[in-house]
Amino acid sequence: MDVRLSPEQVMLRDAARQVVDRLCPRTVGEFDDAERAGKLDAAVVASGWLELRTASDDGRPWATGVEVAVVAEELGRGLADTAFLGPTMAADLRRLVGASPANTPETIALSADLSQPVVARGGAVGRGAVAVDARGATSALVLLPDGDGYTIGAIALGSVTTGVDLTRPVVSCPPGAAVSRIEGQRRPLGVDDLSRWRALGLAVTCADLVGVMRGAVTVTCDYARSRRQYGAAIGSFQAVQHLLADAYVAAEGSASIALHAGWAVDALDGPDALEAASAAKAYCTRAARSVCETAIQVHGGIGNTWECLAHVLLRRALLSGEVLGGVGANLARVLAAHGIGGDDGLR
Amino acid sequence: MDFGDSPEERAFRLHLREWLGHNNPGLPTSSTSDEYWAGQAAWHQTLFGAGFFGLSWPKAVGGHDLPSVYEAILDEEIIAAGAPPRPSVGYLVQGLLRHGNEDVQRRFLPGLVSGRDRWCQGFSEPDAGSDLASLRTRAVTDGSEYVITGHKVWTSYSDAADWCLVLARTDPDVPKHRGISAFIVPMGQHAIEQRPIRMINGITREFGEVIFDEARVDAANMVGEPGEGWRLAMTVVSHEREPGELGYVARYGKLVNELVHAVEEQPDKYGPEQRRDLAWALVEADMLRCHVSRRLSDRLDGLSHGPEGSVDKLLMTGVEQAVGHAALSIGGAASTEGDDTWLKVYLYSRAQSVMGGTSQIQRNLIASRILELPTS
Numbered sequence: 031m032d033v034r035l036s037p038e039q040v041m042l043r044d045a046a047r048q049v050v051d052r053l054c055p056r057t058v059g060e061f062d063d064a065e066r067a068g069k070l071d072a073a074v075v076a077s078g079w080l081e082l083r084t085a086s087d088d089g090r091p092w093a094t095g096v097e098v099a100v101v102a103e104e105l106g107r108g109l110a111d112t113a114f115l116g117p118t119m120a121a122d123l124r125r126l127v128g129a130s131p132a133n134t135p136e137t138i139a140l141s142a143d144l145s146q147p148v149v150a151r152g153g154a155v156g157r158g159a160v161a162v163d164a165r166g167a168t169s170a171l172v173l174l175p176d177g178d179g180y181t182i183g184a185i186a187l188g189s190v191t192t193g194v195d196l197t198r199p200v201v202s203c204p205p206g207a208a209v210s211r212i213e214g215q216r217r218p219l220g221v222d223d224l225s226r227w228r229a230l231g232l233a234v235t236c237a238d239l240v241g242v243m244r245g246a247v248t249v250t251c252d253y254a255r256s257r258r259q260y261g262a263a264i265g266s267f268q269a270v271q272h273l274l275a276d277a278y279v280a281a282e283g284s285a286s287i288a289l290h291a292g293w294a295v296d297a298l299d300g301p302d303a304l305e306a307a308s309a310a311k312a313y314c315t316r317a318a319r320s321v322c323e324t325a326i327q328v329h330g331g332i333g334n335t336w337e338c339l340a341h342v343l344l345r346r347a348l349l350s351g352e353v354l355g356g357v358g359a360n361l362a363r364v365l366a367a368h369g370i371g372g373d374d375g376l377r
Numbered sequence: 378m379d380f381g382d383s384p385e386e387r388a389f390r391l392h393l394r395e396w397l398g399h400n401n402p403g404l405p406t407s408s409t410s411d412e413y414w415a416g417q418a419a420w421h422q423t424l425f426g427a428g429f430f431g432l433s434w435p436k437a438v439g440g441h442d443l444p445s446v447y448e449a450i451l452d453e454e455i456i457a458a459g460a461p462p463r464p465s466v467g468y469l470v471q472g473l474l475r476h477g478n479e480d481v482q483r484r485f486l487p488g489l490v491s492g493r494d495r496w497c498q499g500f501s502e503p504d505a506g507s508d509l510a511s512l513r514t515r516a517v518t519d520g521s522e523y524v525i526t527g528h529k530v531w532t533s534y535s536d537a538a539d540w541c542l543v544l545a546r547t548d549p550d551v552p553k554h555r556g557i558s559a560f561i562v563p564m565g566q567h568a569i570e571q572r573p574i575r576m577i578n579g580i581t582r583e584f585g586e587v588i589f590d591e592a593r594v595d596a597a598n599m600v601g602e603p604g605e606g607w608r609l610a611m612t613v614v615s616h617e618r619e620p621g622e623l624g625y626v627a628r629y630g631k632l633v634n635e636l637v638h639a640v641e642e643q644p645d646k647y648g649p650e651q652r653r654d655l656a657w658a659l660v661e662a663d664m665l666r667c668h669v670s671r672r673l674s675d676r677l678d679g680l681s682h683g684p685e686g687s688v689d690k691l692l693m694t695g696v697e698q699a700v701g702h703a704a705l706s707i708g709g710a711a712s713t714e715g716d717d718t719w720l721k722v723y724l725y726s727r728a729q730s731v732m733g734g735t736s737q738i739q740r741n742l743i744a745s746r747i748l749e750l751p752t753s
């Protein structure tokens with residue numbers, strides 16, 4: 031056991047950190063800067079980070095869940111308004127069924143509450159499906175029932191964007207949208223594959239949440255050092271210090287369990303990977319909401335304005351929290367894994 | 378980055394698993410009865426005798442010089458076997474290793490590590506808790522000895538201890554942090570009186586108060602130089618805050634498994650609210666296991682004595698109290714079946730945010746030493 035990042039993983043983290051520090055928005059106003067956002071998209075594509083889960087020669091992904099998590103954490107920390115979760119999850123689905131990588135930008139579709147992948151029965155999607163992390167995407171992958179498993183298909187996406195997260199748009203899929211089967215699939219998606227794929231999605235969102243929390247702690251400590259009241263920096267008041275200390279601790283605990291989830295994706299059996307990821311997701315989701323709420327509180331009135339980054343952090347955390355299930359769904363999976371829960375349906 | 382075993386680690390794990398399969402003493406649930414503490418002392422010696430204690434400590438003191446992460450393997454296997462957690466003496470060991478001279482280390486560490494000698498820690502006093510440096514117990518030289526007078530309280534395991542690591546003021550004329558020295562005091566003398574204190578869960582062997590009325594200690598039993606007691610105290614308490622040093626991953630792992638078992642046995646008795654409390658306890662315990670693996674990995678290139686112990690202490694407290702809430706939920710406040718083990722687990726969990734420095738003190742330390750927020 032040695033859970034420190036390898037030298038290569040540290041290099042990857044540093045590279046992601048550089049891109050984030052150079053191209054991510056530092057104020058709410060900068061989200062509208064299309065030139066900056068375009069450069070960020072281009073940098074992420076050029077770095078090859080969207081291909082981490084495409085297949086290498088032996089069919090395994092180029093990079094493990096750990097590398098994906100390393101990049102995801104940095105993007106979350108920097109509130110990167112670029113696609114990563116969606117394309118990464120789509121690439122992993124294609125890899126699992128042995129299809130070739132997408133040649134147009136692609137993401138995945140989830141149920142309306144974001145907790146489940148979309149299963150298109152009868153060749154069309156039902157009500158309320160949404161494509162997540164859909165910036166630039168022209169299609170989204172769904173599952174098609176096939177015997178005991180699934181194959182994959184795609185639906186075309188329109189351009190209407192909504193959603194809680196200002197950095198990663200969600201596109202609702204019209205009910206009845208036609209699904210076209212992806213060409214060249216070599217094997218169906220089995221139960222173990224699907225568990226592992228969900229584990230990846232949970233691990234990526236956990237890493238994103240850890241990044242958001244670390245970003246929130248940094249931004250908020252900076253503010254607490256500079257804002258003065260009663261003739262003193264507000265960061266010198268014990269009540270404020272304790273909120274920030276708790277936020278820091280929550281981020282560290284989350285980082286530890288999220289790291290394990292990222293490792294488990296490729297190192298454990300599907301069900302064990304899913305259990306590890308579920309525990310991490312429940313923990314990180316609860317922690318991230320609380321940390322972002324602290325960020326708003328410590329910023330005072332400004333924290334409640336559109337122009338303050340605190341709500342952008344919270345919004346991103348709320349979306350990441352719900353993808354493939356938030357607190358409730360994941361606690362249920364933890365109980366089920368210990369033999370004392372129900373079943374969450376699709377396994 | 379690998380949470381998995383190397384071949385050597387795997388071999389060690391299997392050997393340990395085999396041994397635990399035959400040697401689990403099956404003690405009562407931790408910290409819920411006086412028998413538990415009595416049994417824990419024998420368990421220490423059994424573990425040590427079989428070569429499974431002090432895995433990452435130096436061979437010279439009875440350890441095994443193995444990489445730090447072996448402690449995590451030990452905890453995981455103890456959980457899997459449902460065996461009692463390993464004894465929590467690591468913080469004393471680290472304190473003596475860092476601050477004790479060769480003579481002190483040679484005379485005291487082997488007995489502490491092997492479990493032959495029982496130890497307690499006499500730091501807190503009635504008027505010196507969080508503000509430990511204001512302690513008033515005094516040590517005055519008398520030839521080759523020091524004479525100690527004062528009142529210690531909340532001294533864990535004082536009833537069974539052979540030795541007490543005492544902080545006492547040797548110089549009242551310098552600023553308070555600089556006038557304190559540390560001594561290893563033999564408990565078996567008439568000038569020391571020990572009175573058990575009853576905890577809120579009813580147990581009497583967790584801690585006591587200790588009165589020193591001109592107790593004597595050889596000057597050679599001083600740890601470090603005169604006036605260096607505060608530094609030793611800070612090393613000891615920083616490690617006392619580390620679940621990896623205490624072996625608490627196994628403590629919580631065992632408790633949550635017992636709670637899961639209770640629900641398995643009578644599934645109809647427990648509704649969604651109780652299951653949710655238990656799910657949080659499982660998640661928290663899992664977090665701590667991962668966190669300790671991370672900390673122990675960070676130590677593979679050497680030990681640090683930094684402020685991160687305060688982070689660990691707060692995380693560990695969150696786990697203990699989530700487990701406590703699950704125990705309360707599953708066991709019920711008003712048990713009609715006569716077994717109040719789970720209530721005792723819950724009540725004991727309240728102490729975790731006080732012992733070893735309160736949660737408020739840990740937050741103060743994180744704010745100043747990690748977040749570097751301004752002081753008022």
Ligand SMILES: Cc1cc2nc3c(=O)[nH]c(=O)nc-3n(C[C@H](O)[C@H](O)[C@H](O)COP(=O)(O)OP(=O)(O)OC[C@H]3O[C@@H](n4cnc5c(N)ncnc54)[C@H](O)[C@@H]3O)c2cc1C
Pocket residue numbers: 497498499500501502503505506507508530531532533534583584728731732733734735736737738741
């Ligand atoms: C089970 C148990 C075992 C123990 N074992 C040992 C042992 O073996 N050896 C030993 O020496 N001691 C031991 N202790 C003592 C423990 O270290 C002290 O209880 C602890 O440091 C708190 O001191 P106090 O009890 O005097 O509380 P106080 O310091 O009086 O604190 C009371 C309350 O005030 C708060 N407070 C105090 N100062 C501040 C501040 N600056 N900012 C914010 N809040 C503050 C505290 O957080 C707490 O909530 C043990 C305690 C327990 C419960």
